[in-house]
Amino acid sequence: MKRRDIVPLSVGVAMFWLAVAATPAPVGYRLLKKIPLGAAEGGGEYFDYITVDSAARRLYLSHGTEVKVLDADTLAVLGNITGLKRDHGIALVPDLGRGFITDGDAAQVIMFDLKTLKTIGRINGEKDADSILYDPASKHIFVFNGEAKNSTVIDPAKGTVLATVPLGGAPEQAVADGKGTIYDNLEDTNEVIALDSHTLKIKSRWPVSPAGQPVAIAMDRQSRRLFISGRNPKMLVIMDAESGKVVGPSFTIGDRVDTNVFEPQTSLVFSSTRDGAIHVFHEDSPEQLSVVEVVKTEFGAKTMGVDSKTHRLFVDTADFDPPAAPTPQQPNPQPRPKPGTFRLLVYGR
Helix, strand or coil, X not given: CCHHHCCCHHHHHHHHHHHHHCCCCCCCCEEEEEXXXXXXXXXXXXXXXXXXXXXXXXXXXXXXXXXXXXXXXXXXXXXXXXCCCCEEEEXXXXXXXXXXXXXXXXXXEEEEECCCCCEEEEEECCCCEEEEEEXXXXXXXXXXXXXXCEEEEEECCCCEEEEEEECCCCEEEEEECCCCEEEEEECCCCEEEEEECCCCCEEEEEECCCCCCEEEEEEECCCCEEEEEEECCEEEEEEECCCCCEEEEEEECCCCEEEEEEECCCCEEEEEECCCEEEEEEEEECCEEEEEEEEEXXXXXXXXXXXXXXCCEEEEECCEECCCCCCCCCCCCCCEECCCCCEEEEEEC
16 A cells, blocks of 8 residues: 555544535335325315424324324324314424414414314414414514515414514515524515514525525525525525525426425435425535435325424325316416315325
8 A cells, every 4th residue: 555545544534424424315215104184174175384293293284274183103183173264384382382373364373272282362463374483582473474475473472463574575485593583485576585583674685596486495504504495497496594695506396396394314305396296305515415316296295294203204185176267367277176185195215
């Protein structure tokens, strides 16, 4: 062995672990279970966000006029939260034993007991109340209202509205960094905003190009990277959460993306799209993702949750009727889900 080929042991070990960290582990997701869940109480058919409580082993599935609550391990239905008009997102505050549901058609946020699943309050908000999250830094609930283009800020302990914050665009999925900043997509202005959760002031507005119509967002809080997916163009981009700069390569994804999730334990980024695909990426470095695989699901399975304990992926969908004929009021009608065909799909390795 030539002397210049000798590498000190400490350097060699460091290089080895760097190589391991940058190499995505084999994945190979497959369908594990398909759970039929039937029609929503109250009629109609619509489904939106999935919330996974990995610690309490529960799944919360938004289902139009109800929220279905399942055991995350057995997938048995534990109960339904009913009396809703058209619900969207679910946020949990375990320290208070409360959950919160956005009901867009009722212009309300429903407060419920995590143990009994009983409704314990209705908080008046804005029509088209959609994405919702609990910010641990401010200890407030933030509701993002699409048509109103604002955010309703709620005190979860008192169940009262603290403020309404204009956003300057139609918000979609949001994420909190845990340190006092909330990032949210504005799909009609092709921006991401950074909102101070204490002062309730917008600190920054950043364009998401080359993606457009941003809908889905996730965050690696350690590397301070945002993973943002848009519908037009259909792309996923990496953004520096400090500067707003789009870094590294961008990736083409499927049609009508709706959810992004980042899993810290595996450094995997998931992006689910309505055309029946979950795009799986590995974060090799703060400026580089690599494509791991595209998991084939079913048409309509655009909302998703990930269990941090079992690493299972949860998506839901239904059967669909063809879209109606275009009209001046609705020039781009979408396929409509058939009542009674709602189901949960579970994917694992």
